[in-house]
Amino acid sequence: MQRIYFDNAATTALAPEVLDAMMPYLTEKFGNPSSIYSYGRESKMAIETARKTVARILNCTPGEIFFTSGGTESSNTAINASINDLGCKHIITSPIEHHATLHTVETIAKKGLARLSFVKLTDLGHIDMEDLEALLANSPEKTLVTLMHANNEVGNILDIHSVGELCKKYNAIFHSDTVQTVGHYPFDLKNTYVHFINGAGHKFHGPKGVGILYVNENIRINPLINGGSQERNMRAGTENLYGIVGFAKALELATERFENDSNYINELKSYMHDRLNEIFENITCNGDTTGRSLYTVLNVSFSKTEKSDMLLFNLDMAGICVSGGSACSSGASSVSHVIKAIHNGKSEKMVPIRFSFSRHNTKEEVDQVVEKLKSLI
């Protein structure tokens, strides 16, 4: 059975060029980057070259880039450092953040280390900017604003510059979870008011288990992991050498291909959106699908019936990989916190499906998935 992979917001296939760049560091070039002989220095050089590449592409300085194990670790580090090192006593976030953010801020609030405010959402699931400003204006304490650049479930994109300007006005620390946008959109960090962003290699055809944390040069934080002096004393432990090399190569490739790939994938998304709307009467698009939205993500709810309840399972049986917009824990499936927050009260009657695309997908695959959906519903 031919598999159709429409779950690229979860993870992507490693690009062959990235594997080629990593291979020497998985085989003959295995020296420890901390060793002082030339064999180790060669590895160290590969890491520093990767850092420069990433910094050039994101338009920041290499000293602002730290390699981590991925998006989750980077968000945890940024948020905890804002409380522990930067004096934040109030956190403003949204109900639709990734759990890497939500569970971290909830833990901090539970420990009584900061108070927590959730910004209101608009009908389309965007951040209500007036409410954000009101929350900031009524915050006498030093505040951390943590809002994701793009939502991984519904694709909504934050106006990061406007939020940055508000944070500047109210002297707040700003962390943005950019896991769904690094490697998918151009960045210009020198001209963006933000203190922390993150990235994960596996979301743009790089390897899993490697990511970045950007820390603006104007702030100083303490290491979260203590030990050796790796990552300029910020993150101890022998580096993920081949992962770091792969991360930089994947970001380089994504940047070169941005124009072509984003146009191509955007067309696939629009095509699928139009086909679904032609065929199904009772579907709801989740989020600002045709507006400020990722070109990679299309999230659609089908109305809940006996047939649609089994949709994910049946798509899987047909070799179609999609995500449910639902959280499965201990075998029980429930509608995700994102869909619940956007469709206040109506979400239990919906079966949301997230289709997320990459350059490897085709219109023929869209046609096949649409046909399958037709036969299943």
Ligand SMILES: Cc1ncc(COP(=O)(O)O)c(C=O)c1O
């Ligand atoms: C928006 C967002 N933030 C954070 C993460 C976590 O990234 P990682 O799994 O690389 O730690 C993900 C990936 O699922 C994501 O989509």
